[in-house]
Amino acid sequence: MFWDLLGDTFSLAFLTVIFTSVIGFSQAFLICFSNISFKKYLHLLFILPLIFPLYVLGFVYVGSLEYSGAIPTFFRESLGINIITFINIKSVWGVAFVFSMALSPYIYLYLRSAFRAMDAKLFLSARSLGKVPSELVRHIILPQAMPWLFSGAVLVFLEVLCDFGGVSVFNYETFSTAIYHAWVSLFSINTAIKLSLFPALIALVLYLINQYKFKVRVGKAKIYEETILLNFSGVSKKIIMGGVILYVILSFIFPALQLLIWSLEAIDIELDKSYFLLIGETLAIGGLVALFITGISLIFLYFERHKYGAKEKSLMPITKLGYALPGSIIAISIMAFYAYAKVSYTGLFAFAALFMAYLIKFYSVPSELLRRGISGISKKVDWSSQSLGKSATYTFRKVQLPLLRPVILSSFVMVLIEVFKEMPITLILRPFGVNTLATRIYELTSEGEWERAALSAVFLLALGGVSLYISEKVVEKA
Template sequence: MTTENLLHRLAWVVVAVCVAPILAAVLAAFTGDMQTWSEVLSTVMPRYARTTLILVVIVGGSTAVIGSVTAWLVTVYRFPGVRWLEVALALPLAFPAYVMAYAYTYLLDHPGPVQTLLRDVTGWGPRDYWFPEVRSLGGAALMLTVVLYPYVYLLARASFRQQSANAFLVARTLGRSPAQAFLRVALPMARPAIAGGALLAVMETIADYGTVAFFNVQTFATGIYQAWFSLGDRPAAAQLSLCLLAFALLVAGLERAQRGRARTAGRGVRFEAMERPRLTGAAGWLAFGLCLLPVLLGFVIPVVMLGTMAFGSGQDLLSPRYVGLMRNSVTVAGVAAVLTVIGAVLIGFRARTRPTRTSKLIVLGAGMGYAVPGGVIAVGLMVPMAALDNLIDAAMEARFGIDTGLLITGSIWLMVVAYSARFMAAALNAYDSGMATIPHHYDAIGRSLGQSGPRLLWRVHLPVARASVLTALLIVFVDAMKELPATLILHPFNFQTLAVQAHRLAADERLAEAAVPSLVLVAFGLVPVAILCRSLGSEGQGGRAARLGTAMTAG
C-alpha cells in the first residue's frame, strides 16, 4: 500500500469518527424503551418543538434583517464612522450567547442598575411599574440575535461587494428609488448568502443550551440535559436528541434546496464597482445610528457590564484555581484543534487528489457536525462508550479482580472527539478557502518533480495554504473553548473548564463571579475575529475577505 493510499484511508477513519456519534445517537434512540418514547411524544415534545420553532423563526428573521441592512449600508454608502463600523459590526461574534445573557441579566434584572435607577428616580416600589422580563423567550431571542447577526453580515457584505453596479444602476434609471433598487435588485442577488448566514444563526440557535437554560426557556437542548442529569433517563435523552437532530437536518435540507434553485451573485462578464455616494445630514446620522446600535448591544454594553461585574467580584484571575481552569480549557481545545485540522487536511487532500462522487460524500459526511448540536454528539458518544466501559470493568473484575472504573468516559479524549465531530466543518471550510486559490496544475507540476503523496501535501499544498490552516486552528480552538452542552455532559468530574465554571456560577446566581471566566472566553473569541477584521479592513482583498468570512461563520 502506497503512502498516498494510507492518507486516503486515514481520511476515511476521520469521517467515521465524525459520523459515529450521530449514528450512535440514532441507534440509542431506537433501542431505548418505547414506553419512554411514547411519553416523550405526548408530554414534553409539543412544548419543546413549539418553543424551539418560535426561537428559530425570531432569531433567523432578525439576524437576516440586521445583517443584510448593515452590510448594505457599510458597503454601498459613505457616512460618518463607516470605516470603523464595518469592522466593529463583526465584534459580537466573539461572544458566546450565554455570556451575553449573564451581562444583560445583571443589567436589566430587578436588582440591576437599570431598574434600581428607575426606582430611585421615580420613587416607585417593586409592584408600581412594569418592566420587560429579560429571562424569557423574547430575552433569549434578543441575546442570540445580537450575537449571531454577524453571520449574515459577513456573508452579505462579501456578496454585496462582489455585485456589479450595472444592474443596480439600470434599476435607478428606470425610476426606482435607492431603497426599491436595493429590495428588488441587490437583495435578491445576495439572497443565497443571506440565507446561508441565517442558516448558520439558526443552527447555533438550535444547538444553544447555555442561554435558554439560564433563562429557563424549555427547548430540545434543555430537555436533553434535564433528561440526562436531572431525571437520569438516558433513553429519553437519546430520543430527544434524535428529534433535535431531525429538526436541524430538516432546516439544513431546506436551505440547501432553496440555495440550489437560487442564482448566486457574481461579477458576471463585466464588473463595474459601485460608486459609494456620501450620506450627509440626517440621512448620514441615521445610517450611523442603525449600524452603531448592533455594536452597542452586541459588544460595547456587555463588555462594560462584564468588566464592572468582574471588578467588584473579588475573583483573582491569577489564582491557582483560575490558572488551572485556563490550563484545562486551553489544553483540551488545543488538542481538539490540532487533531481536527489534521483530519480536515487529510479529507481535503483526498477530495483534491481524487475528485470523485465518493470524495464529495466524504466531505459531506465529515461536515455533518455543523448541523448537529453539541448535546446530540455528546449523547451519541456517551451512551455506547459508557456501555463499553461497563463491559470492560465487568470483564476485568471477573477475570482479574481489578476495578478499572471509567477508562473512556472518564477521560478528556471523549471531549476531544466530540469537539472534532462538531467543528470539522469549520476546519474544512477554512482549509478549502485556502486550497481554492491553488491552481490544479500545481499538483501536476509537483508530481512531475517527484512530489507525490505525503510530499505533495507537505511541500506543495501546506506551504501555500499555511494561512488557511492557521485560521482553521484558531477557529476550532475558540469554538471548542466556548462549547458548553457537550462539555457539560462529557467533562470528567475532576476536570473543569472556563465554560463550565461560568455556567455553574451563573446557575447559582453568582453573576459577578461568572463574569471573570466569561471575560476570558470573550478575550479568546476576539482572536479569530481580529484576524477577520484585519481582512475586512483591506478594501483591495474582497475575495479573500469573502472566503475568510465564509470560513469564520461555518463554525
C-alpha cells in the same frame, strides 16, 4: 412536554431570525448603498458582537435587568419607576432580542458579501428608467441576495437550535436544555435520545436544503463599485447615526463595560492559584483538541486531493453535518454508544469520547478552510511533481503543506476558539474533575453569581482574542 418544547424552541428561533434579518439587512444596506460616514469603522463595530458567546451576552443582560440589577435599582431609587413591569428579559421576546444582538453580524456579513457582488450597471440602468430605491430593493436587490439571506438565516436558526448556555441563563426551555436535563437530572438516556431525534432531523434537513438548494455560489472576484442609492442629510442622517450608536451600545459597549465592572468587583474573591489551573486546563484541552481535529482534517485533505474520485468527493459534505447538530445531541449519542457497547466511561475512554464529540461538531471548521486553501494551489503543481517521479505523499508533505501553513494555523486557531466556547459537550462528556472556563461560567450563572462568572468570561474572551491576534500576525508574516 414535546409540544411545549417545540413551540418554545421554534418561537425563539423564528423571532431571532426575523430580528437578525432586519438588523443585518439594514446594516449591510447602509454600508453598501448609502452615503453614511465612517463605513470602515462601522463595519468593524457591526461585527464586534461576534466575540461574545451567547451565554456571556445572556448573563450580562439577565444580571443587569433582574430585580436587584443595577439598571432596575437605579430606576426604582432615582426615578420611582419599576421597569421590571415593562421589561421581561426572560420572555421569548427578551431572549430573542439578546440573541439577535449577538447573531445579527452573521446576516450582515452574508448580505454585505451579496451586495458587494452585485453589478453596479444594473442599478444605473434601473435608475435611468425612473426606478426609486424601494423598487430597486424589491425587484433587484432582494431577489439577488435571497440565497445569501437564506444561508445566513439558516445559520442563525441552527445557532439558536444548538444553543445551550444562552437559553440556560434565561431559564428558557428548549430541546437542548431538555436533552441535558433528561440525562443529568433524570439519568434517562432513553428520554434524552427521544428528545434528540426531532431537532436533529430539523437541523439536518435545513443544512441539506441550504447546501443543495440555496447554496451560495461564489463567482470570479471583481472590483467592488460603490453605488449610492440613499443620500442621508440633516435630520435623517442624525436619526440613522443614532440608531447605529444605539446598536453598538446594546451589542458591545454595554456588555463589555458590565463584564469589566463585575470582574473587577470579583477579582479578589475569584482569582487564586486554582483559577490559573482552570485556565491551564482550558488551554490544554483546547490545544490538544485543535491539534487532533486539524490533523484529521489534513489527512482527509490529502485523500481528497490525491486519492479520492468523483464518487468519494461527492460524499464529503456529509462530514460537515455535525456542525449543524446541537452539542447536547452529539454528546448523548456518544454516551448511548458507550452504553450499548458496554464501554466503561473512565480514564482514556472518557477523553476519547470527548475528543470524538468535538471532532464531529467542529470538523467542518478546519476542513472548509483547508479545502479553500488547497483549491488555490494549481493542479499543475501536482502534475509537475509527478513528472519528476515524486509520489503524492511527497508532493503533499514537501510542496503543498508548506504553502498551506498560514491556512493550517488559522484552522487550528478557529477550532481552538470554538472549543474554548463550547459548553454542552464539555459539561456532559468531561472526565471527572475536568473543568474549563465555559463550564465554570455555567456553574456560576446557575447560582446567579454574575460577578464571579464575569471574570471567567473576560478570561475566555481574552484567550480567544489573543489566539486570533497571534494567528493574524503569523499569517501576515507568512
